């Protein structure tokens with residue numbers, strides 16, 4: 057059957073079923089069809105191009121959903137990884153049906169845009185007709201909208217499955233959706249999809265709950281002792297005196313089941329009338345004090361009303377404290393070291409050792425791949441040590457020409473060689489007296505200088521070129537390398553005795569790809585760049601943060617630094633969004649199509665596949681006169697150039713140069 061015939065038949069089915077409900081169709085879908093006609097005045101046969109909200113509006117929706125987007129990130133990405141091989145895309149919409157997060161195959165971007173499976177699309181029932189997201193919003197239940205369940209004849213190739221995400225007050229917060237263009241005819245083929253989406257929606261909802269009520273006691277209940285720790289089915293947030301503050305969706309059902317009726321969503325204090333003792337037959341102390349729980353941290357309780365057996369675990373309130381897992385701050389002088397990392401286990405071990413070593417009279421070898429922060433570590437060691445008011449002198453042994461190293465390091469007496477300064481020169485080693493000498497890329501130091509350096513370290517004195525008497529120096533040397541020094545020793549290119557002198561203790565830095573605290577590093581580098589630019593207004597929005605966290609960074613922190621620097625230089629409106637990041641960082645996290653046009657794409661203006669970008673279209677119309685286009689679009693010329701670059705639009709007169 058041709059597409060047109062299928063669509064005609066679909067329209068007839070809808071109209072017939074509304075005249076005389078057959079009972080065949082899903083009741084939820086039928087109610088939606090009726091709403092589409094009676095309430096929204098939609099026509100199943102009318103063309104329904106996707107509707108995208110303008111860029112600015114999308115940003116407002118994303119801002120409002122920012123806290124959720126941040127919490128949902130890991131779940132949405134995990135879900136995407138699971139369903140991507142089956143050609144599904146993942147959408148997270150807000151409670152109004154606007155897609156605020158999207159993950160899909162970059163290769164199929166045009167097809168996604170054409171069907172509305174994209175960032176910024178409006179999937180409310182009012183605009184899109186019966187569809188998984190819109191109907192889920194109306195009905196507040198998980199559902200699959202498969203092929204001809206869709207109201208619009210133009211959506212009947214799609215299969216979409218969505219589940220609601222509720223906030224702790226029972227208000228609809230978001231909808232999680234997976235959709236595909238190609239799927240088997242039978243709706244039963246989507247049963248598993250429905251279970252997967254429900255599962256992830258619940259995980260996101262509970263993660264949001266745990267974050268929001270992290271400052272309270274959270275009681276997790278389950279009917280199974282074995283599963284309570286991992287399943288945490290019912291979540292109840294409690295005050296110190298056992299008053300109920302909030303419950304997750306399952307928790308609210310449990311309360312209703314036990315005749316603790318809850319006022320409707322949106323009440324300012326919906327739970328305050330109830331105490332956990334109204335639910336469980338137990339003393340407050342038994343519930344809220346972890347010492348009353350078993351060795352497995354589980355305790356059994358019976359409910360008052362139905363004498364049901366429930367097993368509980370308790371999450372204690374998170375006190376205001378240093379970021380998770382970091383040792384409590386003992387001493388303000390440790391701040392430079394503590395600032396290097398958050399809760400990455402390898403970095404935490406390294407920092408604990410560094411803190412112990414900072415005032416010890418031994419030299420330290422910092423080991424790590426290029427750009428893992430070896431110099432930063434050396435400086436932080438210096439800044440947190442008693443030497444902090446004395447000089448920190450850094451020398452890159454690989455970057456200095458061999459002919460200069462000797463004089464630079466050791467200095468020289470007046471007139472000691474041709475070309476020397478008449479007053480002589482104090483060498484870098486002597487300049488570091490009392491402080492720290494940082495020798496970067498120590499593996500690249502020529503052998504002959506290694507011998508002289510060894511003498512400096514052994515004697516704690518330096519002999520400038522041409523001098524007859526050595527100068528006493530008090531040095532702490534921190535050396536760094538990305539090379540295998542033991543391998544160099546075997547090759548005869550590094551002195552073993554120098555190695556032992558330098559390696560009083562070693563500190564190893566993990567590469568960026570292995571760090572568990574990438575979010576912390578991103579925030580920190582972003583703040584530093586803002587300080588450098590003298591402008592702290594720009595903020596890093598949740599979608600950009602998600603894309604940065606999802607990107608498989610190699611080892612070098614400099615790459616992250618450069619990506620942030622680029623984004624800060626190109627962003628507009630005081631915020632960095634995903635589209636401002638370098639192209640390679642946003643694989644999977646596609647930018648909103650409207651981000652490329654000043655007003656966004658809306659209804660009839662939506663660009664179907666193959667249609668020209670509005671900017672390109674304007675440029676052609678104005679015969680590539682940038683000033684005229686800038687005037688028409690109300691943008692500056694540099695902005696036009698920047699967008700052309702971002703979109704890869706090249707004027708015809710420059711194309712031959714490519």
Ligand SMILES: Nc1ncnc2c1ncn2[C@@H]1O[C@H](COP(=O)(O)OP(=O)(O)OP(=O)(O)O)[C@@H](O)[C@H]1O
Pocket residue numbers: 395396397424425426427428429430431432433496536538577580581613614617
């Ligand atoms: N802990 C950190 N927090 C924030 N930024 C960091 C951190 N560590 C490194 N960086 C940044 O990463 C970049 C590389 O750091 P650094 O120069 O210290 O690394 P390195 O290992 O000495 O590099 P190389 O191997 O090239 O000498 C710098 O831009 C630095 O600001």
